[in-house]
Amino acid sequence: MSIVEQIPLTNAENIERENRRSNSSCLEIWSVLDQVKDPEIPVITIWELGVLQNVTRSGDHVTVTITPTYSGCPAMEVIKEDILVALSSAGINDVVVNTQLAPAWTTDWLSSKAKASLKEFGIATINSDNTIVCPQCGCSKTNQISEFGSTYCKALYQCLECHEAFDLFKSH
16 A cells, blocks of 8 residues: 555645634534535535535524535535524524635545545545546446536546446546
């Protein structure tokens, strides 16, 4: 195993995002939000996906900041509602959910757990060496079928070995 495979690589924005969470004064709210799944990919949470950016509290007022996987993502309204429901269930009702477009979402924000869950779910991500591996059989011989897959944040690929079609999260 090479050093690159042993040491997770991340970008500055993701380090800042992780620091905001770990240094937050409202970790219990983050924990509640860890229950909120992506409505299109229910095997990962909005934190693992990199959509959940920040949580702040001022008295009883809570502000949650999210970033869409692309600016026109229709799942964002469902995610906002799911956040409000989760927090309301925890007795937190004075909540505003803000959408932040910059910095733009990137697959660099996907946690390693999210990447593994996506693979099990049949969705590929671009590897650190820029290869695309079929989530079904593990072959790296793939071909893009369409720039858009099941959603705009994904492209449709086909494995040239097992011939299965699969979505690939675009790296943005």
